[in-house]
Amino acid sequence: MSGSEINADLWMSEYITPWDIYVHGITEVIAYKKTAYQEMYIVETGAYGKALILDGKWQSCSVDEFLYHEPLVHPAAIYHGSPRKVLVLGGGEGATIREVLRWKTVEKVAMIDIDSEVVEACREYLPEMHANAFDDPRVELIIGDALEFLDTTEEQWDIIISDLSDPIEEGPSFQLFTKEYFEKAKRILSPGGYFVVQAGPVSPAEMKMHLRINNTLKAVFPNTYPFVSYVSTYGTPWGFVLASGEEINTRPEPEAIDKMLAEKTTGGFKMLDGITLLGLFNVGKHLREAIAAETEIYTLAKPPKFFGKGSLGK
Numbered sequence: 001m002s003g004s005e006i007n008a009d010l011w012m013s014e015y016i017t018p019w020d021i022y023v024h025g026i027t028e029v030i031a032y033k034k035t036a037y038q039e040m041y042i043v044e045t046g047a048y049g050k051a052l053i054l055d056g057k058w059q060s061c062s063v064d065e066f067l068y069h070e071p072l073v074h075p076a077a078i079y080h081g082s083p084r085k086v087l088v089l090g091g092g093e094g095a096t097i098r099e100v101l102r103w104k105t106v107e108k109v110a111m112i113d114i115d116s117e118v119v120e121a122c123r124e125y126l127p128e129m130h131a132n133a134f135d136d137p138r139v140e141l142i143i144g145d146a147l148e149f150l151d152t153t154e155e156q157w158d159i160i161i162s163d164l165s166d167p168i169e170e171g172p173s174f175q176l177f178t179k180e181y182f183e184k185a186k187r188i189l190s191p192g193g194y195f196v197v198q199a200g201p202v203s204p205a206e207m208k209m210h211l212r213i214n215n216t217l218k219a220v221f222p223n224t225y226p227f228v229s230y231v232s233t234y235g236t237p238w239g240f241v242l243a244s245g246e247e248i249n250t251r252p253e254p255e256a257i258d259k260m261l262a263e264k265t266t267g268g269f270k271m272l273d274g275i276t277l278l279g280l281f282n283v284g285k286h287l288r289e290a291i292a293a294e295t296e297i298y299t300l301a302k303p304p305k306f307f308g309k310g311s312l313g314k
Helices: 066-080 095-100 116-125 146-152 179-187 208-218 254-264 274-280 285-293
Strands: 010-017 020-034 039-045 050-054 057-061 085-090 108-113 139-143 157-163 189-201 223-231 236-244 311-313
Touching: 010 039, 010 057, 020 116, 039 116, 050 116, 066 095, 066 157, 066 189, 066 223, 066 236, 066 254, 066 274, 085 095, 085 146, 095 108, 095 157, 108 116, 116 139, 146 179, 179 189, 179 208, 189 208, 208 223, 208 236, 208 285, 223 274, 223 285, 254 274
Parallel strands: 085 108, 085 157, 108 139, 157 189
Antiparallel strands: 010 020, 010 311, 020 039, 039 050, 050 057, 189 236, 223 236
């Protein structure tokens, strides 16, 4: 291409739709493993630092992961105000628990991940993401199945964060975006607690799964609201859903949020402040209308199926 300089010989191609591919140049494969649950790559990219790839789907990248992990964690914590106990379902890189630990009020964080080999690889090769969060005495790492944990625990949690990989049919998260799963999470949510889920892409061509996750959560929780962050390495705006028995103020006061963050956290945010939170909840009219019109609910009998897998090649 005239005027362009290509600096990679290896490319990670992620299939966004049947007609669209998003491609990242890879400069080094740091680790590869076919685990009992999924295929894992940890790679060095040309532009975005180190990245974790699971089943051909981009998970997070060290340069822009804050655009995903800060929105995933902090809106729920802000709305709660003083979370003490936080449950993270998934979260292999450790970046989610890193963000949870910014809250001074937090006394315990439990992270449940099914794949010990992915977690260990992330601990070894992605210190930029976990920042030694696994070593914090407040953290309890449990290698196990999220559904089994939800069925057997009697502990109650102020915040539950569903940070699961996309529901690829042969992947470990295939049935964890369903009404039954959300009901199990609601059972162990403390009074006044908040549940948040990463809920897929929201571009006009890709939003079907996000709409149905919203609708499924509305069948379980009295109050839900979507919000959006643009994560550059995903090549698409990314959706989340906040759910609670409490009302959700979608027009938070930025100055009050900044005051809370200054008092109750250790700081260090790259993205999140009061103005950012207000912006996250200003969801586009087209998306709000599409969510309102959606009727399908995901169940274990009819779970979501995320489109496609990526591939690594020259």
